[in-house]
Amino acid sequence: MPDIDRPHAWLLTVDGAPQSYVDLDDPTHLEFEYARRLAHVLDTAAEPGAPLDVTHLGGGALTLPRYLAATRPGSRQQVVEADRGLLRLVAERLPLDGASGVDVHGADAREWLDAAPDDSADIVIADVFGGSRVPAHLTTVTYARAADRVLRPGGHYTANLADGAPFAFLRSQLATFAEVFEEIALIAEPSVLRGRRFGNAVLIAAHHPVDVATLARRTAADVFPARVEHGDALRRFIGDARPVRDGEAVPSPEPPDGAFSIG
16 A cells, blocks of 8 residues: 555555555665664664675565665675565565665575575574464474574574563563573563553574663664663563473464554
């Protein structure tokens, strides 16, 4: 659907839920808060403007790949999207610049990650939803280890997740990635963390300290301010949650009616 306020901007919806927003004139304009939070991770991952090798699990309308191509020219990006019909629609209606450095693959995210070369990415971004739920096979320790294998030393894994109180899914995901990575952090709005509503949360995992101070400043300055949790506060949030093993994984919870719908 076109955005009447921006001449070449488009909103992509799937089953009535907003999925991606793209401004073809200004790829640095990020309409969705969760996309801005993922972009903050990209912005703080290296010196400004330095190119990165990034693997995107989940493509949508290629919002973040376009952003990275604009802010870090010369980056090499692999985008993995299982919905080939969606890829055809985006290629037809919202085409990428041929010199963007973005390669798009129609494949299952877990299968592609399992086959990807070791040490081939500076960042792995997961924004994968089957309908409105994160698929179960992208929630396990085995999956986290696959992401770790693909990352270079000094790399980051980051994921867009969604949950609400009592946060059984989100807490289990934090516990899962804490088993594989020494450092984890979480970005979310205070109202979500307090259990007042269902919403998005961005997970960050690495083997080195995350730049929490810079992320906190950036997320606090957003239109909808968010908080960065890490260290003891995050360990208390995880509580007694256990890492997810293959064979016991389940998708993220179904959002309540109206949580992400429009119109």
